[in-house]
Amino acid sequence: MIKYNLKCDRNHNFEAWFKNSSAFDEQVEKNVVTCAICGSNNVEKALMAPSVPKKGSSRDTTAASVQTNDVQQFETVLKALKELKKNVESNCDYVGTNFAEEARKIHYGETEKRGIYGEASESEKAELIEEGVEIATIPWLPNSDA
Numbered sequence: 001m002i003k004y005n006l007k008c009d010r011n012h013n014f015e016a017w018f019k020n021s022s023a024f025d026e027q028v029e030k031n032v033v034t035c036a037i038c039g040s041n042n043v044e045k046a047l048m049a050p051s052v053p054k055k056g057s058s059r060d061t062t063a064a065s066v067q068t069n070d071v072q073q074f075e076t077v078l079k080a081l082k083e084l085k086k087n088v089e090s091n092c093d094y095v096g097t098n099f100a101e102e103a104r105k106i107h108y109g110e111t112e113k114r115g116i117y118g119e120a121s122e123s124e125k126a127e128l129i130e131e132g133v134e135i136a137t138i139p140w141l142p143n144s145d146a
């Protein structure tokens with residue numbers, strides 16, 4: 001698994017996981033990589049930003065903080081989130097509430113390096129970020145085809 005910082009043509013920055021770099025190229029070519037914020041499929045790799053632990057802030061810079069009153073925009077976001085969720089589900093291991101523990105093991109090389117997803121409390125997330133473990137928070141949609 002490899003994580004890329006991506007940028008869309010509207011300058012939204014977001015992160016996405018890919019099996020490997022050629023999987024990324026392939027998906028971009030097929031236009032299936034979409035912006036997590038606006039759903040645009042015109043995305044490219046952004047420069048890797050150093051991850052700076054934010055003190056005293058529990059809000060993530062990912063799509064979780066997106067707010068919009070525009071219904072159409074909202075639906076686009078929703079669609080992008082569904083895609084994102086599908087992507088995560090098919091490419092990452094679900095570890096449930098063991099997320100923090102597993103993420104740490106992967107970070108310190110105690111277990112196989114892979115993409116995982118699961119649940120973590122705000123304080124667990126803050127701790128992981130403090131330790132330099134790379135994580136991303138995404139709004140998780142309930143299972144439904146509606």
Ligand SMILES: [Zn+2]
Pocket residue numbers: 008009010011012035036037038039040
């Ligand atoms: Zn965008």
